[in-house]
Amino acid sequence: xxxxxxxxxxxxSLRQMVTFSxxxxxxxxxxxxxxxxxxxxxxxxxxDLVLTDQxxxxxxxxxxxxxxxxxxxxxxxxxxxxxxxxSDEMKAKGKAAGANGWLVKxxxxxxLIEVVQKVIGA
Amino acid sequence: xxxxxxxxxxxxxxxxxxxGDWHLLEIETDLQQTTxxxxxxxxxxxxxxxxxxxxxxxxxxxxxxxxxxxKLQPEEMQQLQIFQDNIGQEVNxxxxxxxxxxxxxxxxxxxxxxxNGLKALLQELxxxxxxxxxxxxxxxxRNFIMQLNQNFGQGSQHLTGNLRKSVNQQDLASGDIxxx
Numbered sequence: 001x002x003x004x005x006x007x008x009x010x011x012x013s014l015r016q017m018v019t020f021s022x023x024x025x026x027x028x029x030x031x032x033x034x035x036x037x038x039x040x041x042x043x044x045x046x047x048d049l050v051l052t053d054q055x056x057x058x059x060x061x062x063x064x065x066x067x068x069x070x071x072x073x074x075x076x077x078x079x080x081x082x083x084x085x086x087s088d089e090m091k092a093k094g095k096a097a098g099a100n101g102w103l104v105k106x107x108x109x110x111x112l113i114e115v116v117q118k119v120i121g122a
Numbered sequence: 123x124x125x126x127x128x129x130x131x132x133x134x135x136x137x138x139x140x141x142g143d144w145h146l147l148e149i150e151t152d153l154q155q156t157t158x159x160x161x162x163x164x165x166x167x168x169x170x171x172x173x174x175x176x177x178x179x180x181x182x183x184x185x186x187x188x189x190x191x192x193k194l195q196p197e198e199m200q201q202l203q204i205f206q207d208n209i210g211q212e213v214n215x216x217x218x219x220x221x222x223x224x225x226x227x228x229x230x231x232x233x234x235x236x237x238n239g240l241k242a243l244l245q246e247l248x249x250x251x252x253x254x255x256x257x258x259x260x261x262x263x264r265n266f267i268m269q270l271n272q273n274f275g276q277g278s279q280h281l282t283g284n285l286r287k288s289v290n291q292q293d294l295a296s297g298d299i300x301x302x
Contacts, residue, residue, distance in 0.1 A: 009224075011223065011224040011227065012165075013164045013165070013168055013220060013221070013223045013224060014221055014223075014224040016168050016172075017168075017217045017220050017221060020172070020175075020217065021217055054288075055228065055288050083288075084224070084225055084228060084288055084289045084290075084291060085288055086290060086291075086297065086298065091300060094302075095302045099302065100301065100302055101299065101300060101301040101302055102298075102299070102300045102302070103297065103298075103299050103300075104291075104297025104298045104299070105221055105224060105225065105291070105297055106218050106219075106221035106222075106224075106225070106291070106294050106295075106296055106297060107218070107221070107296055107297065108214060108217075108218050108296035109213075109214045109217045109218070110214050111296060111299060115299055115301070118301070119301070
């Protein structure tokens with residue numbers, strides 16, 4: 001059975017590119033338009049990996065991670081940040097919030113898939 | 123007795139505020155239009171890209187059936203593999219390139235927020251002119267202008283503080299990856 005990845009980003013084009021790349025590699029993808037939507041969808045179905053942006057309306061990525069980590073079902077689920085933010089300060093905040101990795105946009109699909117496979121397998 | 127040119131100063135402040143507001147509104151309108159056009163362009167490009175990719179996948183499946191049926195020569199199969207690899211590399215480049223909109227949108231939104239902040243700052247110039255009259259003492263006028271200047275400075279600093287830059291990319295090369 002294909003593994004499911006939740007991609008959270010307020011940019012429609014970015015979500016489309018992430019979804020395209022992940023589906024081409026054989027993963028199922030659930031999309032969310034902001035942190036709150038991501039949290040709701042994560043609660044509906046526990047996914048195998050969360051890939052989230054940082055700067056979004058309503059709820060940002062760091063707050064989403066903190067909320068997910070407070071849920072028993074998401075304490076060990078890998079969460080990766082995929083964001084334009086590249087400062088060490090923000091990366092440290094991400095790590096402290098419970099992120100397992102930090103990917104700076106734009107992403108190369110081949111490298112994204114390599115990372116996803118490394119984190120959750122094919 | 124010579125009075126201070128308060129009316130002229132008041133008119134100048136009002137003119138800076140009004141003209142500034144009008145120009146900033148034009149900038150905001152242009153930026154909104156640019157965002158709209160970029161969104162529509164990326165939507166159409168993405169749609170076409172997905173269609174092209176779907177067609178290529180279908181074509182690849184058809185060619186694979188021919189190959190499996192032994193209807194292709196080894197050198198033809200080798201050539202097809204080269205084409206497939208090249209297409210794969212180009213698709214990756216397109217997916218990376220298409221992400222420009224996410225970054226430009228964030229930069230445009232930051233610019234629009236700065237424009238709106240600047241409009242509010244300019245409003246200060248016209249809204250704080252009322253307490254002045256030509257009969258005021260020189261020191262009172264000076265204090266008023268200093269206060270206005272201070273408010274303007276604080277407003278500008280506050281605006282900058284609320285506009286943290288989240289996009290520092292200078293090109294579309296793929297970004298760093300850190301696993302914790």
